[in-house]
Amino acid sequence: MGRKILFITTDQQRYDTIGVNGGILSRTPVLDTLAREGIRYERCQPTSVVCMPSRASMLTGQYPSMHGAWMNGVPLAVTAPSVAENLHDAGYATALIGKAHFEPFMDPFGRYAENAMANLGVATIEQDWYDGRRGVHRGFDYMELATHGPSGQLHYSKWLRDHHPEAVQYFYPVLDKEFNVNAAGGGETGAPQLGYNKVPRGWYHTDWVAERTIEWLNRQGVDQDWFCWMSFPDPHHPWDPPKSEVGRVAWRDVPLPANYPEKADQREALIDVKARHWRAWYDGTLVSNFEAPAKWVPATLTADQVREVNALNAVEVELIDEAIGRVLKAVDAKGWGDDVDVIFTTDHGEFQGDFGFLFKGPYHVDALMRLPLIWRPARSSATAPSVVSAPVSLVSLAATFLEVAGQTQPHWVEGAALPVSDLDAEERSFSSTITEWDSSIFGVDVHVRSVLTREYLYTEYGRGTLHEGTEGELYDLGDDPLQRVNRFGEAHYAQAQAQLHEQLVEHERRPGERAVPGLLMSPV
Amino acid sequence: MASLRHEVRIAAAADVVWDIIKDPTEIPEWFPGVESCTVDGSTRVLKTKNGMEIPEKILAVDPILRRFAYRITAPLYTFHLGTIDVIALGENDTLCVYSTTAEPDALALIIAGATAEALAEIKHHAEGSK
Numbered sequence: 001m002g003r004k005i006l007f008i009t010t011d012q013q014r015y016d017t018i019g020v021n022g023g024i025l026s027r028t029p030v031l032d033t034l035a036r037e038g039i040r041y042e043r044c045q046p047t048s049v050v051c052m053p054s055r056a057s058m059l060t061g062q063y064p065s066m067h068g069a070w071m072n073g074v075p076l077a078v079t080a081p082s083v084a085e086n087l088h089d090a091g092y093a094t095a096l097i098g099k100a101h102f103e104p105f106m107d108p109f110g111r112y113a114e115n116a117m118a119n120l121g122v123a124t125i126e127q128d129w130y131d132g133r134r135g136v137h138r139g140f141d142y143m144e145l146a147t148h149g150p151s152g153q154l155h156y157s158k159w160l161r162d163h164h165p166e167a168v169q170y171f172y173p174v175l176d177k178e179f180n181v182n183a184a185g186g187g188e189t190g191a192p193q194l195g196y197n198k199v200p201r202g203w204y205h206t207d208w209v210a211e212r213t214i215e216w217l218n219r220q221g222v223d224q225d226w227f228c229w230m231s232f233p234d235p236h237h238p239w240d241p242p243k244s245e246v247g248r249v250a251w252r253d254v255p256l257p258a259n260y261p262e263k264a265d266q267r268e269a270l271i272d273v274k275a276r277h278w279r280a281w282y283d284g285t286l287v288s289n290f291e292a293p294a295k296w297v298p299a300t301l302t303a304d305q306v307r308e309v310n311a312l313n314a315v316e317v318e319l320i321d322e323a324i325g326r327v328l329k330a331v332d333a334k335g336w337g338d339d340v341d342v343i344f345t346t347d348h349g350e351f352q353g354d355f356g357f358l359f360k361g362p363y364h365v366d367a368l369m370r371l372p373l374i375w376r377p378a379r380s381s382a383t384a385p386s387v388v389s390a391p392v393s394l395v396s397l398a399a400t401f402l403e404v405a406g407q408t409q410p411h412w413v414e415g416a417a418l419p420v421s422d423l424d425a426e427e428r429s430f431s432s433t434i435t436e437w438d439s440s441i442f443g444v445d446v447h448v449r450s451v452l453t454r455e456y457l458y459t460e461y462g463r464g465t466l467h468e469g470t471e472g473e474l475y476d477l478g479d480d481p482l483q484r485v486n487r488f489g490e491a492h493y494a495q496a497q498a499q500l501h502e503q504l505v506e507h508e509r510r511p512g513e514r515a516v517p518g519l520l521m522s523p524v
Numbered sequence: 525m526a527s528l529r530h531e532v533r534i535a536a537a538a539d540v541v542w543d544i545i546k547d548p549t550e551i552p553e554w555f556p557g558v559e560s561c562t563v564d565g566s567t568r569v570l571k572t573k574n575g576m577e578i579p580e581k582i583l584a585v586d587p588i589l590r591r592f593a594y595r596i597t598a599p600l601y602t603f604h605l606g607t608i609d610v611i612a613l614g615e616n617d618t619l620c621v622y623s624t625t626a627e628p629d630a631l632a633l634i635i636a637g638a639t640a641e642a643l644a645e646i647k648h649h650a651e652g653s654k
Contacts, residue, residue: 073633073637104637106630106634107557107574107634108557108572108574108576108578108634109555109556109557109558109572109573109574109576109638110557110572110573110574110575110576111556111557111573111638111641115574116573116574119574119575153574175630177628178627178628178629178630179628179629179630179631180628180629180630290630441633442526442629442633519637519640519641520633520637521633521634521637521638521640521641522633522634522637523630523633523634
């Protein structure tokens with residue numbers, strides 16, 4: 001019997017939303033305990049700040065420029081490498097319960113397996129694998145899927161429509177009538193993508209994901225090794241947790257983020273030192289990406305809206321923490337308590353008011369790029385608790401799962417297994433991480449590459465609709481942890497900038513078998 | 525309004541490619557996710573894999589220009605125009621262009637995404653039947 005793996009992800013969650021990371025709005029005792037018993041990472045970065053490319057990196061252990069799902073709406077090839085296939089081969093039962101999003105949600109022709117399985121009433125389907133064999137979809141022998149509400153064709157949507165059809169109307173509609181991300185205001189402040197949801201807590205997707213996970217775990221034999229990816233759709237917008245829970249955080253008492261100066265001219269001064277697309281979005285002259293509401297102008301965001309969004313976000317984080325607690329209790333009840341590795345993270349962050357923004361896009365700052373990552377190794381491994389301050393990346397997850405399972409690393413994995421301490425990180429040269437962005441939609445293309453070191457966050461903008469290929473941002477994390485002062489092009493930083501540039505060049509030149517970039521099939 | 529285009533170069537005669545496209549009842553053979561269709565005069569209704577019905581109006585099937593034009597008439601669309609052009613570049617060398625202009629923009633993108641895969645199927649069929 002080997003070590004089992006409970007991989008827990010959320011969607012669009014900031015580093016500082018968890019108590020142990022300094023968060024003050026949410027009570028997260030379960031995650032805090034896991035962090036204290038295990039390894040807490042202070043500088044975990046995504047490979048991309050949107051869902052599909054980032055999630056594909058978790059599964060493949062590759063950067064988007066390698067796995068080919070380069071922006072939201074581009075499906076990960078069915079034959080892309082998958083760590084779940086390797087674990088399945090190693091005898092692991094493999095499940096993904098909750099949000100997958102390797103394939104587009106908007107799928108009227110029913111072309112994608114994720115969208116077809118609920119209607120077909122099956123837990124997986126047979127597909128081609130990376131190595132030419134046929135097997136269960138992406139290596140998962142059980143998939144039960146959900147997204148941020150009752151829309152679409154996934155299992156949660158179908159379950160809600162079949163069992164509680166009256167509740168469908170309670171959720172905030174993520175998309176408007178033109179199928180754009182909805183800008184309609186809700187709650188008490190009129191913030192976009194915010195609503196008070198009358199759905200009973202037990203029918204909400206957070207609890208549904210936990211309950212379906214517990215049911216799957218309970219079906220496994222005690223001696224069965226398993227890899228279970230429990231993937232919560234929250235705290236991604238819409239911020240519409242069950243109304244019964246909203247009173248947990250009084251929004252009027254929520255302090256404003258450090259990076260949200262209340263005076264507009266101060267916010268604008270911070271934005272104006274950054275690359276030009278920041279101000280264009282802020283003023284509403286250009287929304288470069290589908291993930292933000294097309295009809296929402298960030299300059300209209302009020303302090304109270306930031307407070308209310310962050311309050312409801314905090315409620316959603318608390319519900320997730322409690323749901324994880326119930327799942328861990330079920331794990332203990334099966335007698336697996338000492339043999340389960342628990343890894344918790346998210347796919348990318350969320351502005352939550354920083355610099356006057358909500359949502360996400362090609363903006364590589366901590367709000368979107370500094371992620372919570374906690375690894376509580378199986379107690380039987382006797383791994384010492386620690387805090388890792390070295391930069392690490394989600395690209396390391398696949399290798400970490402394989403190492404936990406005692407498997408050899410396949411040639412296609414780009415990231416090395418996560419370090420278990422700063423000493424380990426130093427010995428294995430964990431000194432920087434790369435984050436990529438490429439998008440091309442409705443005549444606007446944006447290309448961004450960033451490198452994070454212990455000292456700097458450095459971003460270059462490639463030639464595109466808004467950029468000449470000469471713009472960039474350089475933040476000195478030592479004296480500017482909030483990333484407010486752009487040092488790009490300053491003589492004093494010329495040497496550092498040249499070295500960071502070289503790291504980006506090396507990333508582009510790295511060896512490996514790059515997948516043909518996928519086609520954009522849908523906005524998301 | 526969004527206007528998108530995909531194209532593919534096919535190693536087959538233009539007439540071979542056009543033969544695949546010209547019959548509106550044959551779309552399930554090459555459009556991914558279309559399970560079946562009914563055609564009544566200029567009205568075509570597609571049934572997709574997930575059970576959706578998509579009504580269309582066929583605007584032109586021009587064998588001289590080798591051009592197929594149609595509109596999706598489902599109320600979700602405030603406008604849609606799809607065109608498929610088959611252009612002979614040589615004896616066994618054809619360019620096939622599938623254009624989508626539609627509103628809302630997001631739906632244009634979804635249809636256009638599917639047309640890219642449709643072109644791959646058309647190419648597969650045409651090159652297989654040489």
